[in-house]
Amino acid sequence: xxxxxxFRWAGPRVRVAAVGLMCISAAVWFAWNHMPGTVRFxxxxxxxxxGTLRHYYPSGAIKVEAYHVNGLLTRDTFYRPDGSVxxxxxxxxxxxxxxxxxxxxxxxECKFHCKFRPGESGSTPSLVADGLMVVYEPDGSVxxxxxxxxxxxxP
Numbered sequence: 001x002x003x004x005x006x007f008r009w010a011g012p013r014v015r016v017a018a019v020g021l022m023c024i025s026a027a028v029w030f031a032w033n034h035m036p037g038t039v040r041f042x043x044x045x046x047x048x049x050x051g052t053l054r055h056y057y058p059s060g061a062i063k064v065e066a067y068h069v070n071g072l073l074t075r076d077t078f079y080r081p082d083g084s085v086x087x088x089x090x091x092x093x094x095x096x097x098x099x100x101x102x103x104x105x106x107x108x109e110c111k112f113h114c115k116f117r118p119g120e121s122g123s124t125p126s127l128v129a130d131g132l133m134v135v136y137e138p139d140g141s142v143x144x145x146x147x148x149x150x151x152x153x154x155p
Contacts, residue, residue: 071124080106110135
């Protein structure tokens, strides 16, 4: 006679189903940041997850749409207040991309190339200026050109 009773519900089918459910739960847990609609900011201000973040003009029109995959910026689209596109820039880990800063009146304040700097201890890489930054006047004329290397202004 055994000390533990045999439960009929704990047969092979139930055990297989339980193991399957645990495997699915683990897969969702580990792939969570790759699932669309999971984009969010951490308490430290970093982006995590996959999805689109939008920034708006004071009028409510979309200013910037930034698409992230697993916390990495992959595409930025910049808009004027009337909804027309100023520029779209694709980003990747090897080449970086072109970033724009847009004023609230829809004019480009500056544009510069940036690259990904590896994150510390496994964190998401961050974007830093690397190359020429062109600063524009509100009328569109060039005000200044600055050089950056690894996020620092070059001499």
